Amino acid sequence: MTQRWRSLALLSPWLLTLALFWLFPIGWSIYLSLTDYQLFRDPSFIGIANYLALLRDSDFLGALENTFVFVLGTIPVTTVIALALALLLQHPFRGRTLFRAGFFLPWLTSIVVVALIFTNLFARGGYLATLASLLGFTPPEYGFLFDDRTALFAIMGMDVWMSVGYYMLIFLAGLEAIPRELYDAATVQGASWWRRFRSITLPLLRPVLGYILVINTIKSFQVFTEIFVMTKGKFDTATIVFFIYEQALTTDFSFGYASAAAYLLFLIIGLVSLLPFLAFARQRRSLW
Amino acid sequence: MKSMLVSIALFIAVGTVPSLSAKTTLEFWQFWTDSDIRPVLDSLVTVFEAEQNGEIEVNITDLTWADGQSKIAIAFASGRGPDVVELGSDWLAQFADTDQLLPISELVGADTSGWRGWSLARYQDELYAWPWILGSRVMFVNVNLLQQAYPDAEAPNPATFAGFQEITRKIHTLGDEIYGWGSNTAEKHRLYKKFLPFLWGNAGRILSEPSPYAPRRYSVVSSEMAIEALDFYRQLHDSVGYVDTQRGIEDAFMAGQVGIVLSGDWMIKRINLNPPPFLVGTMFVPGGRVPGISFLGGELLAINRKSRYTDEALEFVRFLNRPDVQVAFCKAAFISVPSSLAAVTDSFFVSQPMMRTMNGQMQRVTHPPVTPDWPKIEAAIERAVEEALFGSRFIAGELRQAQRTIDSLIADD
Numbered sequence: 292m293t294q295r296w297r298s299l300a301l302l303s304p305w306l307l308t309l310a311l312f313w314l315f316p317i318g319w320s321i322y323l324s325l326t327d328y329q330l331f332r333d334p335s336f337i338g339i340a341n342y343l344a345l346l347r348d349s350d351f352l353g354a355l356e357n358t359f360v361f362v363l364g365t366i367p368v369t370t371v372i373a374l375a376l377a378l379l380l381q382h383p384f385r386g387r388t389l390f391r392a393g394f395f396l397p398w399l400t401s402i403v404v405v406a407l408i409f410t411n412l413f414a415r416g417g418y419l420a421t422l423a424s425l426l427g428f429t430p431p432e433y434g435f436l437f438d439d440r441t442a443l444f445a446i447m448g449m450d451v452w453m454s455v456g457y458y459m460l461i462f463l464a465g466l467e468a469i470p471r472e473l474y475d476a477a478t479v480q481g482a483s484w485w486r487r488f489r490s491i492t493l494p495l496l497r498p499v500l501g502y503i504l505v506i507n508t509i510k511s512f513q514v515f516t517e518i519f520v521m522t523k524g525k526f527d528t529a530t531i532v533f534f535i536y537e538q539a540l541t542t543d544f545s546f547g548y549a550s551a552a553a554y555l556l557f558l559i560i561g562l563v564s565l566l567p568f569l570a571f572a573r574q575r576r577s578l579w
Numbered sequence: 580m581k582s583m584l585v586s587i588a589l590f591i592a593v594g595t596v597p598s599l600s601a602k603t604t605l606e607f608w609q610f611w612t613d614s615d616i617r618p619v620l621d622s623l624v625t626v627f628e629a630e631q632n633g634e635i636e637v638n639i640t641d642l643t644w645a646d647g648q649s650k651i652a653i654a655f656a657s658g659r660g661p662d663v664v665e666l667g668s669d670w671l672a673q674f675a676d677t678d679q680l681l682p683i684s685e686l687v688g689a690d691t692s693g694w695r696g697w698s699l700a701r702y703q704d705e706l707y708a709w710p711w712i713l714g715s716r717v718m719f720v721n722v723n724l725l726q727q728a729y730p731d732a733e734a735p736n737p738a739t740f741a742g743f744q745e746i747t748r749k750i751h752t753l754g755d756e757i758y759g760w761g762s763n764t765a766e767k768h769r770l771y772k773k774f775l776p777f778l779w780g781n782a783g784r785i786l787s788e789p790s791p792y793a794p795r796r797y798s799v800v801s802s803e804m805a806i807e808a809l810d811f812y813r814q815l816h817d818s819v820g821y822v823d824t825q826r827g828i829e830d831a832f833m834a835g836q837v838g839i840v841l842s843g844d845w846m847i848k849r850i851n852l853n854p855p856p857f858l859v860g861t862m863f864v865p866g867g868r869v870p871g872i873s874f875l876g877g878e879l880l881a882i883n884r885k886s887r888y889t890d891e892a893l894e895f896v897r898f899l900n901r902p903d904v905q906v907a908f909c910k911a912a913f914i915s916v917p918s919s920l921a922a923v924t925d926s927f928f929v930s931q932p933m934m935r936t937m938n939g940q941m942q943r944v945t946h947p948p949v950t951p952d953w954p955k956i957e958a959a960i961e962r963a964v965e966e967a968l969f970g971s972r973f974i975a976g977e978l979r980q981a982q983r984t985i986d987s988l989i990a991d992d
Contacts, residue, residue: 331677
């Protein structure tokens, strides 16, 4: 057996898995997105009709809008808070490990459990409504999750709370990798904290920041469990993945239509995920 | 070599023994997973297996209401569905329309007279399931609050919209933390069930009745009666409503905060297991233009069309619907409305006032149309009610929009 065939033989379990569980479903779902396939009925090829219909579907467009609000609302807030926490917890102090573990803990907790706890916190007469009243605000009459104006933002707040610890850890790893000598040299030259942050920390954290932005973008565009558990898409909280779930698995099992929505989402995530790369590449060119 | 041949022969012999006395294994998918109910189902299945002299074995798989429908659909689509499956009545038409269920009209024959709820299982003049456990909704009343509201005078007749509204209003005025009526928030698959009794009780309908002059059905969900009904429902919601999820409303009722809630027999179970510190009464749903009509739903037992054991499956379905078996199961699960008419004469159902009300309400119930389009029709109605209560608040416009949506769905068929 030649070296080439031996390599292929050794790779074959992985290649088979890739072909069976990744490539085939991807190819098949692309085909389905071009058909009118509903469970129990034979698919007929309809070209891009599903895609065109989606662009006219007010439910899909509403879900798209909600998803963008979610993405644009959570990513900057999560990133800034995570970076701030990482900077605060970077230097040694008594109880630092406890804080690090505490902030990371929500990420380790089941999202369903967190969502159920927050459903109670957001309820009428719940902790947050009471707190809002004490602070002089008027909470929504029936609870934060039962109001078009607050439901999505409430879920976004929970998402930020949950994910901030994870991104904080990644930032901490990035901060640890920055050579101390750079800060020492800058301090000797009289650079302020802000100047060191702007000129050393941020540029050297750029790869980590790019990574965080990309994975958080992908994760945020795929938000589903929180919506499913907390509102079932009511009160203007339906997102694209929730829409896909509804189309494929609850209403009339329209797998063709749902597949088309999934590929539109894929396209959007692909394009949006490119933005951090493009931005950083441009900055890198300008640096050179 | 010789010993090896003997081993192979023995192995083959042992391997063939079970197939000589092969017993049929029925796959049964069901939703009763509570720890107090499931063992009872297991024991009933054991009785069935014993009655069949061990020739039929039943393998039970548990489903949840959250994803059971999709699991059943995918199992049917893959050709590996269960032999017998418990279906929510809303799902029957979708599975029947796509030939997944065994038509049982001929198999059931004259048996239908002993059971009720068959209309839930009928799609295009053919029966596709056997009604097992039915469910309706009645009004649960905090009698203490009612007595406080009317200490001397007699309360108005709660069977009419006007009387009902007056009672809820009067209870509502008892205190800041007291509400007259439990009003559902926009909960999927729940809100429409609360509105429909008011629609039907005001002589409204979802679809027209086919007639010789208009054989094709069309939506009438924005009729004058429907607009009136939604207006009435919204008045209750706005003026005396404690707005929350069904669970939240029931919690508030049990805490003595809400005067009247519309609920099902799970509430009877809850009240019996954890009695609240006040007297609870039940009454029929009120009516506007006609006497009140409540919601009818239920769970049906259907047989997979592709099952290899349809006779055995039917035997099992018959067993589960036998009056004595239904009584045993209902007692364990605290269910008020078995499908068997003989079962419902048991003292368990007759001796308890709340169960009597529930079964009395069964005289005046109806259900949504049995059509594969129902999930979309339901969504259209629910959206209209949501908008009328929480969004645009434009009742006639939202109902007209729902009517247009429903008409376009029906026209596509």
